[in-house]
Amino acid sequence: MGTRGLLLAVCVALAAATLGAVSPASAGELTNVDPPEDVQYYDLTEGVESALPGTVMLDRRDGDLGRYSVRYTGKRIRVSLKLRELTRTEPILMIQARFRWPEGGQLNHAEAVITATERNRSGTARMTTHQPCTVKHRISYQNNRARLSFPARCFSSPRWVQFNSWVLTIDHKTDPTYLHGDHVFPVISADDNAVERFTRRIRRP
DSSP states (O other): OOHHHHHIIIIIISOBOOOOOOOOEEESEEEEEOOSSOOEEEEOTTOHHHHTTOEEOTTOOBTOEEEEEEEEOSSEEEEEEEESBOOSOSSEEEEEEEEEEEETTEEEEEEEEEEEESSOTTOEEEEOSSSOOOOEEEEETTTTEEEEEEEGGGGTOOSEEEEEEEEEEESOSSSOOEEEEEESSOOOOSOTTOBOOOOSEEEOO
């Protein structure tokens, strides 16, 4: 299974997106701290379902999300992730910035995904929207930080967006046997009825 297939299996088939109640609005920018020592380990040798619910790795700092910031300037949406440690030792680093926004009377979802490998530690970025969308990004291993941004028109410049994020390290692009992951809100669950949570609204200025 390729990386994209893994994401589809892990993030879509096992995590139902919700249209639940929305929280109070936040104007323009959201910054928050993520709890430490909450990186999860998933053993995929017998498949995704057998890997759930995962095991908390209390002593793992690599890929442990520390702080996140999302800024909606009107023309661009910018994300900054500060990690407690970010090393070059894992074969694959994948950073997902997950979004939800209103359009056409419903809630839409998309991801901006950064993927870095042993051959390309600076990584590449893409957006999962149907229309073309250029995602700018930068990974700083020295400063334990990742940034990305993209035009708000990728989402048709909505009134507001909501955010979630998942930072993963994986052993192989194809047929992975394990992954470590830390998220703002849980992205996968052993409960088929579980729903994905997002931050409060980050409103366009």
